[in-house]
Amino acid sequence: MGLGGTLALASQADISIGIVFVGSCHCEPAARLAADKLGVEKGWFWCLTDSAIQPEQALYDRVVTVIQSWQPATIFAPFPEKTQPAAHSITTALVIAAVEPLNYQGTVWFYELQQQTETNYLVDISSTIDAKKTAAACYEEAQSLIPDSLGSCLELNKLHSQSLSSEISYAEAFRALPAKALILQTQGNHLFAQTKAYSDALQTLVRLHSPLISVIVRTQNRPHLLAKALQSIAAQTYAAVEAVVVNDGGDDVAAVVARFKPLISGGVQLIQHTEVRGRSAAANSGLQAAQGVWIAFLDDDDTLVPEGLARLARFIAWDKDIIYGQVQVLHMEAEPEKIRKAGVFGEPFEPDSLLLNNRIPICAYICKRELAISVGGFDEYFDFLEDWDFFYRLSRQAEVHYVQERVANYCVWGESYVTGKNSVQETTYRRRFFEKRLASFSPATAAEALQRASLNLVKTRDSKTDGLHTHYQTLMDRAEAEHASKLAHVQTAFERKAQDLEAAMAHNKSLVEANQQQHDRVLQLDADLRHVQAAYEHKIQEVEAVSKHNQSLAEVNQQLHDKMQKLEVELNTTKTQLTEKLNTTQAQLAETQAQLNATQQAIYRLHI
Template sequence: MIKERDIIAFEVTKIPVGQRVLVFAPHADDETIGCGGTITLLTQAGNPVKIINVTDGRTGDFSKRYDPQEYVQIRQNELRAAAQILGTTDVEFWDYRCESLHITTELIERCLECFYTFQPQLVLCPAPTEIHPDHRTTAHLVWETASQLSFPVHIWFYETLTPIRPNTLIDITSVIDRKKRALQAFPSQLAENHYERILGLNEYRTLSLIQDKYRYAEAFWAVNTAMDHYPSLAQVYLQQQQVDVIHKVKTGPQVSIIVRTKNRPHLLAEALQSIVNQTYSQIEVVIVNDGGNPIDDLLETFRPALEIRLVTHEKSGGEAKAASSGLKHARGKYLMFLDDDDLLYPEHCEILVDFLEHHDLEVAYTDTCCAFYERDTESGDYRLKEKKVIFSNDFDRSAMLFENLTPIMCVMFSNVILQHVPNFSEDIDIYDDWDFWVRVSRKFDFQHLRVVTSEYRIFTDRQGAYAHDNSPKRDYWLGYAFEKHRHLITGMDHVAYQRQIQAKIRRYESRIEELEQQVSALRDHAQTLEDFAIRVRRTLPFKIYQFFRDLWK
């Protein structure tokens, strides 16, 4: 159970010392609005602070007073000036198009490179409950990147347009004038917005603090990725109790999400919560309970937020039969599957519906992040071990005959498909989705969107045994699925698949070379630090050396 003091801050948190700090600002000014006072205190304490400005901010010119490219340059210059007031000159501009920011494999790789190069211990970024889509995407970006790191970081989510429920407060009373000056460094934005009003929120944040000396504070939701109960981003939504403020698209065609489940109520609850968190609202959920225990009480807790229809199998018929039952009861224009052990990120449905509505295609799919959970044999709990993007394949009709395209929840398709492929083949027990996609691909093209919008969860025990292991049963059904469609394979299909494999190998080799260069740079940096430590030990008295050694640790 989450304790009150984990949700509400009654005391101020001291500014950390001796840490490298990375600040993510979706737009030039977010860093000053959300954590300008904290940045000032961090730089005053001697902490190196680097600001990443993620988007170009070109859509902020509501009055259309500037040429777009000129406006981008103006906003960059304003951020440089504000950052200097806050105490840092280390600002990096990524220039992704404003209001078009999505999680892609390229963006995650760029962010990983930034993390490994800068080696931050503390990361500041907007909260995932913010209204603006760029803010939410930046939160997701930082979260996904942090989960793939080989070292832990502290993440402090800050607030701009949407107040959070903080567990960390930083007293900025002593530097409030510096924050005011930094806010004044954005004249292009002051013409459109009243930035001084954010100070009212900073003043309000001292309400839970007992002493009168605190006049202004900045609020954060702090998470340590090294802790044993490191939550998923869906759990952060729950902890913040802010799912009601997520901006939802209220118009559009209905989407049917088919959820197959059996005796996994805790995982099912997390999957359903990820549907609640969708920014797209025109959703019905068809839940197929395939011979499991009753789940009516659980579903009642979600009915206020979701349109749910329950299909119950008295006896388990397997995944394929459950999928066919879901398709039979679905009424949406677009359909998709979400198994009870996987999660959708908030913009999943919105991205896919928007694409399918504006293109002459019936099937589209996004990328997913594979999350590996390891079971603690003592407590029995599963804990996140690592995350990485594995499935990111462009559509290739030939390659699909040799391997599955992508996990099932990545794909959204029109109900027109069902006129040609009405159901899953119940003669196959595993890889039923692969069989379905092969049959669909004979008549329809698929479009790959390089955006990470879901989480494919894989659970292991301490010995490394996967729930999705290479057991004889799985091998049998893999061979069965291949044999079923072998008659479709031509010589050119073999050639096309071979070329695709060769292209993947070249990409992996290139990535390995990049990682080797990064490792070499880190070794050089470590050697420099070690040489410095040796020089310090030789020149300082032993007690002073002990003090700095303990401080370093």
């Protein structure tokens, strides 16, 4: 359901589609019908229950066979999700585990099921959404949970479409990775690491097809350096690694080892010598205890780079018994920022050169354990330059392959450097090495070998001299070209600056003239300003006089107002008094009139 719309689009574009169905048998008819609805050309239907889907050889081989026979340009696999059944994650792990050994050059696309994930591609399936629904409907009778799952899937498709144009209503999301990038992320366990079922399954499959490499670490009274060495082993991108720590009579390091046991895929063995037995004996103890088909050596003061063993292990299938790479020399300091690089060990193998010197550190290579045992391990007669003697004997019994990539760091602490601090000891063991070699040669054979070694040394010296001369000449030519280029650049810059200076001077002249005009204008404006200021002061005086006049008028007005209010009061009082007198008079008149009327009536009666 996670990619039904995309499959339908591919079918419409006449792209051949093959699917591998892994599920229960009662779902197979529905799966076949759904595949037919989507236009699938080829199908592999494996009836397996979820519990039967495991990271095992048989199922892995079936996946490899399908990829080899179909040779797809693109592989689709479920995006491992913590909330999904473990079978989905294991299926994806089976696919990814098959990619590197098959040297697959295509792209792997991881599709979502019912949960939004980290994606980098969206595919518009608006035109094929009906085909997707029709295919999903084939499962309804076989599995009742499918309708709900389809609903969740369609909701997710709608959600993704919201980040696209408004015409798009459904989109399927994918995370696509080229095979090369996929392999690198898988080796570093950076891909889907949060999904435990996937990580566990992938590690199981990788170990199934990756021979175990045992890294033998010799140590003595340097627990802090031992921890750094073990940390570099724990950080390896190669999956099948075991550490074998040999403590040569030193203080107890069990606590240090215990910290790293869960961090190193193949675990950590601790071999404890009760007394100091020497460097060669320590290496032999580790060699005997190692469980790996392949072995590597790492002294406690050196470190592996994270991809170191993986870079060497890529050539295990080339039928090589000894594989070595480049080693960076580092002058170590307590402060990381003060660590200095000091050259690199690493050049194509010259067998006869080993008669004169060893330029391949013990941490540079892996070899088959059975080969190391067959040559007798380390010669315990050597407690110094033992790695030279051991590698010489290895190289005489098997083919050596050089990988031009960095695999380890040779860490120089204090005064130690490559062959150690004691020149007397070095001379002693060099003589011992030469005596041992001469004992195995006839005089003529020894002379021929030394002649070849000398010629190789001269050839190497001449080659390096020629290289240095060429490099010096190249540097000189480059310096001359850079000098000429810089001179031309300086001359051009000087001419440009001169032109710029002339232009600046002309510009400055115009600025001076403009400034003079501005100065004259400022003087005129200053005179105008003084005139305006005088007029303003005059106006202020007039305004003050008017203000005083207005103030006196206001005072007179106030006095008149007060008088008018007083007159008004007096008027009102007089009016009241007159009204009262009028009323009294009117009453008296009325009374007089009444008396008059009464008198007239009396006179009238008397007259009658």
